[in-house]
Amino acid sequence: MPPAAFLFLACVLAAASLAATDGDGDAMRELRRALAPPDWGAAGEDDKGNHCAWRGVTCGGGGAVVAIDLPRRGLRGDFSAVAGLRALARLDLSFNALRGGVPGEALGGLTRLEFLDLSMNHLSGDVPPSLAGAVGLRVLNLSNNALSGNIPDELRALRGLTELQISGNNLTGTIPPWLAALPGLRVLSAYENSLSGPIPSGLGLSSKLQVLNLHSNALEGSIPSSLFDLGNLQVLILTVNRLNGTIPESIGRCSGLSNVRIGNNRLAGAIPASIGDVTSLTYFEADSNELTGEIPAQFARCANLTLLNLAYNRLAGEVPDVLGELRNLQELIVSSNGLSGEFPRSILRCRNLSKLDLSYNAFRGGLPESICNGSRLQFLLLNHNEFSGGIPVGIGGCGRLLELQLGNNNLTGEIPPEIGRVKSLQIALNLSFNHLVGPLPRELGRLDKLVALDLSSNEISGEIPGDMRGMLSLIEVNLSNNRLSGAIPVFAPFQKSAASSFSGNTKLCGDPLVVDCGPIYGSNYGMDHRKISYRVALAVVGSCVLIFSVVSLVVALFMWRERQEKEAEAKMAEAGEVVVAAPQVMASNMFIDSLQQAIDFQSCVKATFKDANVLSNGTFSITYKAVMPSGMVVCVKKLKSVDRAVIHHQTKMIRELECLSHINHPNLVRPIGYVIYEDIALLLHLHMPNGTLLQLLHNVDNPDGDNQKPDWPRLLSIAIDVAEGLAFLHHVATIHLDISSGNVFLDSHYNALLGEVEISKLLDPSKGTASISAVAGSFGYIPPEYAYTMQVTVPGNVYSFGVVLLEILTSKLPVDEEFGEGMDLVKWVHSAPARGETPEQIMDPKLSTVSFAWRKQMLAVLKVAMLCTERTPAKRPKMKKVVEMLQETKNS
Numbered sequence: 033m034p035p036a037a038f039l040f041l042a043c044v045l046a047a048a049s050l051a052a053t054d055g056d057g058d059a060m061r062e063l064r065r066a067l068a069p070p071d072w073g074a075a076g077e078d079d080k081g082n083h084c085a086w087r088g089v090t091c092g093g094g095g096a097v098v099a100i101d102l103p104r105r106g107l108r109g110d111f112s113a114v115a116g117l118r119a120l121a122r123l124d125l126s127f128n129a130l131r132g133g134v135p136g137e138a139l140g141g142l143t144r145l146e147f148l149d150l151s152m153n154h155l156s157g158d159v160p161p162s163l164a165g166a167v168g169l170r171v172l173n174l175s176n177n178a179l180s181g182n183i184p185d186e187l188r189a190l191r192g193l194t195e196l197q198i199s200g201n202n203l204t205g206t207i208p209p210w211l212a213a214l215p216g217l218r219v220l221s222a223y224e225n226s227l228s229g230p231i232p233s234g235l236g237l238s239s240k241l242q243v244l245n246l247h248s249n250a251l252e253g254s255i256p257s258s259l260f261d262l263g264n265l266q267v268l269i270l271t272v273n274r275l276n277g278t279i280p281e282s283i284g285r286c287s288g289l290s291n292v293r294i295g296n297n298r299l300a301g302a303i304p305a306s307i308g309d310v311t312s313l314t315y316f317e318a319d320s321n322e323l324t325g326e327i328p329a330q331f332a333r334c335a336n337l338t339l340l341n342l343a344y345n346r347l348a349g350e351v352p353d354v355l356g357e358l359r360n361l362q363e364l365i366v367s368s369n370g371l372s373g374e375f376p377r378s379i380l381r382c383r384n385l386s387k388l389d390l391s392y393n394a395f396r397g398g399l400p401e402s403i404c405n406g407s408r409l410q411f412l413l414l415n416h417n418e419f420s421g422g423i424p425v426g427i428g429g430c431g432r433l434l435e436l437q438l439g440n441n442n443l444t445g446e447i448p449p450e451i452g453r454v455k456s457l458q459i460a461l462n463l464s465f466n467h468l469v470g471p472l473p474r475e476l477g478r479l480d481k482l483v484a485l486d487l488s489s490n491e492i493s494g495e496i497p498g499d500m501r502g503m504l505s506l507i508e509v510n511l512s513n514n515r516l517s518g519a520i521p522v523f524a525p526f527q528k529s530a531a532s533s534f535s536g537n538t539k540l541c542g543d544p545l546v547v548d549c550g551p552i553y554g555s556n557y558g559m560d561h562r563k564i565s566y567r568v569a570l571a572v573v574g575s576c577v578l579i580f581s582v583v584s585l586v587v588a589l590f591m592w593r594e595r596q597e598k599e600a601e602a603k604m605a606e607a608g609e610v611v612v613a614a615p616q617v618m619a620s621n622m623f624i625d626s627l628q629q630a631i632d633f634q635s636c637v638k639a640t641f642k643d644a645n646v647l648s649n650g651t652f653s654i655t656y657k658a659v660m661p662s663g664m665v666v667c668v669k670k671l672k673s674v675d676r677a678v679i680h681h682q683t684k685m686i687r688e689l690e691c692l693s694h695i696n697h698p699n700l701v702r703p704i705g706y707v708i709y710e711d712i713a714l715l716l717h718l719h720m721p722n723g724t725l726l727q728l729l730h731n732v733d734n735p736d737g738d739n740q741k742p743d744w745p746r747l748l749s750i751a752i753d754v755a756e757g758l759a760f761l762h763h764v765a766t767i768h769l770d771i772s773s774g775n776v777f778l779d780s781h782y783n784a785l786l787g788e789v790e791i792s793k794l795l796d797p798s799k800g801t802a803s804i805s806a807v808a809g810s811f812g813y814i815p816p817e818y819a820y821t822m823q824v825t826v827p828g829n830v831y832s833f834g835v836v837l838l839e840i841l842t843s844k845l846p847v848d849e850e851f852g853e854g855m856d857l858v859k860w861v862h863s864a865p866a867r868g869e870t871p872e873q874i875m876d877p878k879l880s881t882v883s884f885a886w887r888k889q890m891l892a893v894l895k896v897a898m899l900c901t902e903r904t905p906a907k908r909p910k911m912k913k914v915v916e917m918l919q920e921t922k923n924s
């Protein structure tokens with residue numbers, strides 16, 4: 033060949049190969065223009081052939097794109113340019129901000145497409161039939177969008193589907209029967225839609241169906257027996273539907289079934305004994321149905337059973353003794369049935385039991401003395417039964433108890449002083465409506481975490497001991513209808529109570545009762561009126577003088593002691609001694625490399641030894657301010673004792689924390705490190721100089737902040753920040769456990785960050801669901817339904833957020849005596865129209881009267897707050913929607 037010809041050929045070949053490498057270049061550059069992913073270079077750049085190097089892009093031969101993985105990039109815009117990528121097998125655009133319809137035509141042309149994940153976006157409109165063109169699809173995930181309409185029949189062409197996820201949309205119509213004929217279907221998840229009609233019979237017969245999750249729809253008919261016939265099912269979640277019929281006997285064929293949640297339906301008949309063959313069963317939740325018969329003893333064969341919830345059914349008979357063999361059982365909930373017999377003592381052999389709820393049944397006989405012998409019980413709910421005899425002295429051994437409900441039984445005898453040893457009691461101690469006699473034990477005063485104490489309607493006598501002033505957390509108290517006498521001790525929670533908390537004790541006097549005690553407590557009621565008032569005045573003046581002297585003395589003593597301490601400290605410091613002996617740090621880490629040098633873990637530990645460093649005191653933790661030797665200030669959060677359990681799973685906890693430290697949302701506080709010593713875990717956070725929203729709203733001075741008065745635009749943007757943080761959490765399926773204004777932190781620019789996020793992760797035992805009961809949240813923010821479900825939910829979070837909005841609008845606290853008896857902020861606001869009050873009388877006039885524009889925005893936000901605090905959880909909007917409504921208000 034002559035050299036010229038050779039050269040020409042070489043050139044042609046080179047050009048051809050270049051064209052081939054560019055492969056899908058045009059389509060990719062168009063996609064870049066439309067989506068603008070952050071790390072794909074600038075649009076219009078001449079970068080032929082480079083698209084294979086763009087982040088998240090995988091190419092096959094000749095520059096053909098086979099996979100695009102771009103989750104969590106904040107993408108919006110149209111991605112129909114993917115139509116040009118003929119070789120595309122995998123497309124993951126989950127967790128973005130895509131809007132508009134699903135581009136069915138574009139996707140339907142991709143015959144090689146096997147994996148399509150568009151979940152966690154804002155896509156709307158119908159599921160397009162044209163999607164059926166992508167006949168190679170194996171995994172289709174459209175969940176958590178705003179899709180509506182039916183599941184189109186055309187999709188029956190997708191014969192290769194193994195996983196179909198369409199939950200969290202607004203789909204209607206029925207679950208199409210052709211799904212039952214798909215040969216490879218393993219996962220079908222369509223929960224939280226508005227689907228109706230039956231679950232197709234035959235579902236599971238032609239495939240290895242492992243996961244079926246259809247909760248929160250309007251499904252009717254029965255649970256098809258076919259689901260269990262092949263024995264492959266592992267997870268079955270059908271809660272909150274309208275299913276009737278019985279639980280199929282064939283359920284026993286699924287020896288690998290771990291999760292059965294079929295509560296809140298209309299299921300009837302008996303629980304089949306074959307349940308004992310489901311040996312891998314971990315959760316069985318069938319509450320709020322119409323189940324009859326007895327609790328099958330066969331449950332005892334399910335050795336891994338952790339939660340058994342059969343509440344609100346029509347079960348009868350006794351709790352089988354053999355259930356005591358369930359070593360892993362943590363929650364046994366059989367409330368509101370027709371169960372009878374003696375207290376099921378054998379259950380106490382389940383050493384891991386943390387919740388025992390036998391309430392609203394017909395159990396009788398005495399309570400066992402060893403009721404809490406070294407147990408982990410946190411919730412002991414035995415109210416509304418016919419238990420008799422005394423309260424066992426052994427109750428003092430319940431070292432972890434958070435709530436004790438013994439009301440409405442037939443208990444007699446005295447309240448054992450040992451009750452004072454149960455220092456963990458927090459949510460409630462309720463012994464009301466029994467026949468208890470004798471005095472109130474002084475030891476009650478040791479219960480300094482207890483929020484609600486109800487001893488009403490007994491025959492308790494004697495005086496109310498002054499020691500009860502030790503109940504520092506008390507908010508609700510009821511001692512009514514007893515035989516108490518003497519003066520009600522002066523103690524804020526008592527005097528703040530309604531009179532009905534103390535009424536029905538004929539010999540009791542003092543505030544809040546209208547009965548005056550007179551000069552000598554408890555007698556001399558028949559004296560001349562003028563004389564009494566004269567004596568009362570004298571007594572008042574006298575006690576004022578006395579109180580003043582005592583207070584002065586105490587203050588003086590205190591100041592003297594503090595000075596002494598300071599001097600001693602200074603001396604020791606001079607002498608070069610360590611002021612506080614620091615304990616051995618067992619594990620510590622800093623997640624942010626650039627801060628490694630600035631943080632001294634010993635200083636973090638030491639900061640928690642001084643009360644003066646306390647920044648805030650929440651439900652689950654105390655936060656301290658710690659100044660590092662480097663001068664840097666960090667927040668150190670110490671988990672409270674109830675939550676120490678997490679520390680026993682240290683590796684898991686550390687993994688969760690590391691994971692959380694990567695959450696990159698501007699409105700969520702994330703951990704920057706941790707220190708573990710003894711059995712105490714300290715979580716480190718960046719210091720928030722402007723304190724909390726609680727402090728801002730209620731004018732608590734903040735030594736570090738600039739203490740500006742809140743104005744409306746700032747408050748509105750704080751509200752939006754919190755809403756966005758919370759919406760993000762819900763988006764990633766995390767439920768917050770303690771939303772309150774005290775958990776909203778403000779940085780130096782008054783951007784708001786929601787805190788205590790890690791608690792939600794660390795305390796979630798059941799993973800993936802929110803049925804955790806060790807949690808009450810902050811008083812005043814707890815939605816009404818938690819009282820009976822003890823179930824932390826997404827709508828529950830929305831309620832608590834609504835309370836924060838009301839706080840912002842009214843500048844009032846969520847609970848305050850000014851609202852009157854039995855009222856909190858929410859009830860006060862909701863009942864304003866009935867009282868004939870206008871919104872102006874509710875909103876803080878210092879804000880609403882400043883300008884017409886502010887007032888208008890405040891009214892709009894008030895509407896949102898009212899929606900969020902609806903009594904019916906289902907009526908509350910999703911956080912996503914709340915963000916939109918608040919944004920709209922801001923832009924108006």
Ligand SMILES: *[C@@H]1O[C@H](CO)[C@@H](O)[C@H](O)[C@H]1NC(C)=O
Nearest residue numbers: 126149151171173195197219
């Ligand atoms: C969508 O569903 C698929 C299939 O079940 C799953 O692999 C994927 O992780 C899901 N995507 C998200 C964001 O959860």
Ligand SMILES: *[C@@H]1O[C@H](CO)[C@@H](O)[C@H](O)[C@H]1NC(C)=O
Nearest residue numbers: 178180181201202203204226
């Ligand atoms: C769901 O669709 C129904 C009608 O199909 C509509 O009334 C309802 O507002 C929609 N809900 C949401 C949350 O979009």
Ligand SMILES: *[C@@H]1O[C@H](CO)[C@@H](O)[C@H](O)[C@H]1NC(C)=O
Nearest residue numbers: 252253254274275276277278
């Ligand atoms: C179950 O519900 C369906 C539809 O609502 C009804 O037709 C059927 O009679 C019910 N079956 C039973 C056993 O109640």
Ligand SMILES: *[C@@H]1O[C@H](CO)[C@@H](O)[C@H](O)[C@H]1NC(C)=O
Nearest residue numbers: 287288310311312313335336
């Ligand atoms: C019980 O759980 C353990 C740990 O998860 C597992 O290894 C075991 O196989 C389970 N037992 C049964 C019968 O499934």
Ligand SMILES: *[C@@H]1O[C@H](CO)[C@@H](O)[C@H](O)[C@H]1NC(C)=O
Nearest residue numbers: 358359360361382383384385
């Ligand atoms: C409690 O459960 C754990 C597993 O969660 C198990 O290792 C332990 O043995 C159980 N405790 C008892 C006393 O059975």
Ligand SMILES: *[C@@H]1O[C@H](CO)[C@@H](O)[C@H](O)[C@H]1NC(C)=O
Nearest residue numbers: 401402403404405406407426
């Ligand atoms: C209490 O528990 C201990 C062991 O933890 C046991 O030896 C003792 O017999 C138990 N007492 C009762 C009354 O059950």
Ligand SMILES: *[C@@H]1O[C@H](CO)[C@@H](O)[C@H](O)[C@H]1NC(C)=O
Nearest residue numbers: 415439440460462464484486
């Ligand atoms: C205590 O129990 C009684 C009846 O069991 C109930 O009416 C009352 O509301 C309860 N009190 C508190 C504070 O929970």
Ligand SMILES: *[C@@H]1O[C@H](CO)[C@@H](O)[C@H](O)[C@H]1NC(C)=O
Nearest residue numbers: 396418419420421442443444
């Ligand atoms: C309650 O106990 C008394 C005796 O202490 C007994 O006479 C009465 O029948 C019991 N009531 C119930 C409902 O068990």
Ligand SMILES: *[C@@H]1O[C@H](CO)[C@@H](O)[C@H](O)[C@H]1NC(C)=O
Nearest residue numbers: 488489510512513530532533
């Ligand atoms: C206290 O209990 C009685 C019933 O014994 C009830 O009537 C009253 O309303 C309760 N008071 C408060 C403030 O809860």
